[in-house]
Amino acid sequence: MIIDESRIDKKGIRVSDTYTPDDRLLLDGESFFRKELSFSISMLRDSDKIKVAGSFKTDISVRCVKCLEHFDFNINSKFDSILFPLSLADFSYASLKEEEMEYIFYSNGKIDIEKLIIEQVNLNIPLRVVCSDNCKGLCSMCGTNMNYEKCKCNSSIDEINVFNNLK
Numbered sequence: 708m709i710i711d712e713s714r715i716d717k718k719g720i721r722v723s724d725t726y727t728p729d730d731r732l733l734l735d736g737e738s739f740f741r742k743e744l745s746f747s748i749s750m751l752r753d754s755d756k757i758k759v760a761g762s763f764k765t766d767i768s769v770r771c772v773k774c775l776e777h778f779d780f781n782i783n784s785k786f787d788s789i790l791f792p793l794s795l796a797d798f799s800y801a802s803l804k805e806e807e808m809e810y811i812f813y814s815n816g817k818i819d820i821e822k823l824i825i826e827q828v829n830l831n832i833p834l835r836v837v838c839s840d841n842c843k844g845l846c847s848m849c850g851t852n853m854n855y856e857k858c859k860c861n862s863s864i865d866e867i868n869v870f871n872n873l874k
């Protein structure tokens with residue numbers, strides 16, 4: 708969904724939608740959408756800038772880094788950002804103030820809403836996500852998921868293995 712910036716005035720506009728994003732837009736290749744993504748964002752003009760406030764929710768299937776099982780990760784989040792036209796950005800003189808470094812730039816007067824939202828979704832997925840604080844992970848010897856069953860590898864072997872991994 709592309710919004711023409713000329714549509715956005717001081718009164719602002721609100722856009723909301725529910726759709727199914729492409730899984731390939733998720734940074735983590737193991738993740739995929741479990742349900743539709745719903746969002747609502749408001750955009751308000753402030754001279755050259757456009758202030759954005761949004762909220763969104765969805766469920767994503769992510770893979771635990773310890774046991775490698777997929778589980779549902781619920782995202783229900785809000786964000787604020789400032790959009791700034793790329794054409795007015797003066798990078799050559801490094802004139803951007805520090806706070807301006809956090810601006811999101813857009814070009815040709817077009818604001819890509821879905822891109823904005825997907826960036827926020829990706830920011831909400833932890834890099835090393837774990838299914839639960841109690842996840843026991845996989846046995847380092849046989850790969851058994853220790854959350855479900857105990858394997859036959861005895862603990863002394865596990866200790867030796869851990870020791871070897873530290874070297």
Ligand SMILES: [Zn+2]
Nearest residue numbers: 771774838842
């Ligand atoms: Zn796990």
Ligand SMILES: [Zn+2]
Nearest residue numbers: 846849858860
């Ligand atoms: Zn084992």
